[in-house]
Amino acid sequence: MDRYNFKKVEKKWQEFWDKNKTFKSSKNQNKKKFYCLEMFPYPSGKIHMGHVRNYTIGDVLARFKYLQDFNVLHPMGWDSFGMPAENAARENNLDPKEWTEKNISTMKTQLKRLGLSIDWDREISTCSPDYYKHQQIFFLELFDKGLVYRKENYVNWDPIDQTVLANEQVIDGKGWRSGAQVERKKLNQWFFNISKFSEQLLNGLESLPQWPNKVKTMQKNWIGKSFGCEIDFKIEGNLPVKSIKCYTTRPDTLFGFSFLALSPDHPLSKYFENNFEFQKFKKDCSKTGTTEESIAQAEKIGFKTNLLALNPMDPKMKVPVYFANFVLMDYGFGAVFGCPAHDQRDFEFAKKYKLNIKTVVRPKNSNDDFQIKDEAFVEDGLMINSSFLDGLKTPGEAIEKSIDYLTKKKLGKKKINFRLKDWGISRQRYWGCPIPIAYDKKGNIIKVPKNKLPIQLPEKINLNTKGNPLDYQKQWKEIQINGENCTLDTDTLDTFVDSSWYFLRFCSPESSKYGFDEEDIKYWMPVDQYIGGVEHAILHLLYSRFFMQALSFEKKNFISTEPFKGLFTQGMVCHETYKDENDKWLSPDEVFTENGKDYFKIKDRKKIFVGPSESMSKSKKNTIDPEKIMNLYGADSVRFFILSDSPPEKDVQWSEQGMIASYKYIQKFWILHKKIIKEIKKKKKKNENIDLTIYTNKLIEKYTYSLEKFNMNVLIAYLHETYNFLNKEIIKSDIKDLEENYSKILVLMFPILPHLISECMEDINKNNKLSWPTTQKKYLEEKYVNIVIQINGKKKSLIQTEKNLDEKVLLENVKKDKRISNLLENKSIFKHIIVKNKLVNLIIK
């Protein structure tokens, strides 16, 4: 018998789908729509296994929805702006555009080989002027709505390369190329006012039941709503400063106040600019870089001023004012009141500068003499040493009462605070969307008029310059606006902006007037199922949600301001790691094993070290190239395997054995298929085989259930089971309803193995219009059922009975069972529990 030739078959069907535009989608008001979207890839060169997993999951769902007769939108595009293009271009003297386009073409071919049901007519690329033109229009719209503004912000600055570094380009506080100590530098940058929508973004999470709780929790924490109090501290000293504002969530601990700490960037720092010691202190702070993590790891340092802060609870209590490196300007008012006894950071700071530490909260199970010792006490407790607050429960009562007091005395007031910061969108790079803003000679901000959009990136420019390459483009920068000579902003937009609205563009990829067409949006949006990596749980998803808010702000033309109704985050693809005796990473191609335990280098047969399985990455060389695998085993096998071993939300372990098993499944299924076709075509009189019909109906039920729950690994198990069943039962005799049942089973398999099943379908009915099978109730209800018999809750036996058997008769049958009757000897049944058609539990003494 012929082997299944996946190369021929897969090519045949991919060409068929292409030619017939099988997956082309258009609005159809008579049909229910389903918008299935996977996170679009960055065109880095070739697709990796993570893409294979992501797009296979999405494709199975999309094809399932096609079969359920939904009007499916399943598009694909390219997140094609970003640093790797610029880096690759610098390293190999290439043009980022050419590099990107070449990668897109390669990866598109690879995705097509996977057999995805994509409507390629909607393909978009964010680096295309057709796309970013609309983004520039959005930018100006948001500018008009007051949602874009300019302010100074710190960046990672590489003093040797004279360039701004991304956080990931800072390694151990040093520039990745130059190795120079990274400094903090202030730059004027553009911001989206995302914090304006803090409340909406937080509340919106409540309306997303089809999102993983994990992601919602992460976003909730990121937005970080807190209830606290704003306090005006009166200040005494030699500066023209009367008061300093602080935000606190613990006003109850004010009686333990022992210092006031300001961020080094606090406005008051201007009075110390000429102070040599302060300069030195600030320089020390700036060495730590801009990531919060690096600030976290730095030792706590401070600079003492001559100012004194008065305790609002008792103005006679005066404490010193410091600048401290652990206070962030971005949060609250850039000033905190220090209560060392009940905050660990304050405690460490107070220890270092020998400041007063006064305990004002005690644990519930101690007495009023309680004193904190080696660390701050931060748990719930009762107030002590705090005048009118003494004895109150804290937090809770004590916080409420202290806020009341401060409000009455007009020293403070209740305040809700969010920790969500505004989104800085300026990037000092070439390969991004130009910002449609220019400056006149006086430096005023001038919007680029719409008829001059898009501002296109200059092509084929020299990238081997220090700093931002666009700064050197003198001709390009010059622009005439209203007869005046202006200069373009040379920064480009954060690539997260590109991906914050691409799902809208997919609805109207051709619309030239505006980024999307409102009628299209009304029909297709929201995305019914969004699928991607959990690494985008916060930023990309939050920014996209913000974009919907911002675009509909003062407009309300969207059906929903939430872009993604359902979200699924898939796990990573992992592989063992290998290292040689010199601690160098080895790729799986470079090693071999004979017993599955000990691994050796192919080159010199030296033993190597096997590390833990980790997510595939180029740096660890533990990647498997999907193209190579597809050449060896075909697309259907890869699709089958990538779903088989683990539930999609968990990490999956790549296994060559598992891959081969998937390949074998397809081969043996093909052989079985040919046998079944032969059976179907026989003209003999056929026998009734109710078992097959029952099996098929049950399969349809549980298969659909698991698919809807995204339990794709279970689907694979069912397919194995189905093969085993068919292989055993069917060939035995001529069966009447074979064709009908078998074609239903094939439809179930279609989303996972589209090429193989298309080929199989051709043997049954060439012009079959496939649709998802439904079940017939009468075949799901069985005549006989298995009843578990328990004694004192433990399984002892199993009997088969008629369904819905009378309880008395059932109990008679149970007692007749040999094993049970043995166990019942000399015992009396003192209670029985019957779960209908399932179980009998006898309680005996």
Added chain:
RNA sequence: GCCCUCGUGGUGAAAUUGGUAGACACAAAGGACUUAAAAUCCUUGCCCUUUUGGGAGUGCCAGUUCGAGUCUGGCCGAGGGCACCA
């Protein structure tokens, strides 16, 4: 430190939501077919017993229940997230 998630055979994992634990697959061992190998198929898989059987068992300890992998509390362990968030 805070928040979240998860602990089931040698391995990846199922378990229709409180009712037969280990489906399905990988690996291993034994066997069948073969001159042989490959391929394919079958059996086994914790403890006691020659067998028939019996027992234990879902990280650990309690609890609720006729019955717990599933629910509750405590502990232990692993993984993930975090922006020192005042």
